[in-house]
Amino acid sequence: MDNDSGARPAPDAHLPAGLRTPLRPDAFDASDETKITAIAGHFAAIMRELGLDLTDDSLAGTPRRVAKMYVQEWFRGLNPAHRPDVKLFENRYQYHQLLVERDITLFSCCEHHFVPIMGKAHVAYLPADNVVGLSKLNRVVQHYARRPQVQERLTRQITAELQQSLGTPDVAVLIEADHLCVMSRGVNDTSSSTLTSEYGGRFATDAALRTEFLRQIGK
Numbered sequence: 001m002d003n004d005s006g007a008r009p010a011p012d013a014h015l016p017a018g019l020r021t022p023l024r025p026d027a028f029d030a031s032d033e034t035k036i037t038a039i040a041g042h043f044a045a046i047m048r049e050l051g052l053d054l055t056d057d058s059l060a061g062t063p064r065r066v067a068k069m070y071v072q073e074w075f076r077g078l079n080p081a082h083r084p085d086v087k088l089f090e091n092r093y094q095y096h097q098l099l100v101e102r103d104i105t106l107f108s109c110c111e112h113h114f115v116p117i118m119g120k121a122h123v124a125y126l127p128a129d130n131v132v133g134l135s136k137l138n139r140v141v142q143h144y145a146r147r148p149q150v151q152e153r154l155t156r157q158i159t160a161e162l163q164q165s166l167g168t169p170d171v172a173v174l175i176e177a178d179h180l181c182v183m184s185r186g187v188n189d190t191s192s193s194t195l196t197s198e199y200g201g202r203f204a205t206d207a208a209l210r211t212e213f214l215r216q217i218g219k
Helices: 032-049 062-074 134-145 151-166 207-216
Strands: 088-090 099-110 116-125 130-132 171-179 194-199
Touching: 032 062, 099 134, 099 171, 099 207, 116 134, 116 151, 116 207, 130 134, 130 151, 134 151, 151 171, 151 194, 171 207
Parallel strands: none
Antiparallel strands: 088 130, 099 116, 116 171, 171 194
8 A cells, every 4th residue: 555645744753762763864855666666676686596487477476575574564563554543431430450461472583693582562541531443552552563662662652652541651561572583593492471561650559459460461
């Protein structure tokens, strides 16, 4: 899908500078189709350098398939036009206890080696005047995961986004993930996983609340 014409929001402008994914100012001046065409050409060159025969019917369409996957799927979270609209609802039922969305499927990509990061995210918040539709928590996780990432920044980006969208500092995020850059190359360790967490507001100061969050996600 091509980008809409006209002014576009600056990438991650709503996040603190240290949490923004490094992007050029002109990152989204070109349409998606223009990017797909360019990436396909570059990837075809990589395949040829590896010695692959792009006239083979199994390989001929690979450059464009990879390019479409990058732009429309793996890295769609780079584009601020895809930032989820987090609609809030009045907390009429006055629910102010811990709300946890656990085991959110997470698929991202290591920005150092461009291989997958796969795992789960667990998100919690303490509702104040408003609550949010539960699927929006999943969409926020997916938006920031669908870009080249390091897990530490991803964890903090999700936390900052939810704190801003929900209007409360009382947010907790824990991510547990497997990194194929560890599993498939280098040390080739398939048994280890990486855990990162970020605690805001009362989660940072109330040990009992943190313990309850960890208990509810099975940690």
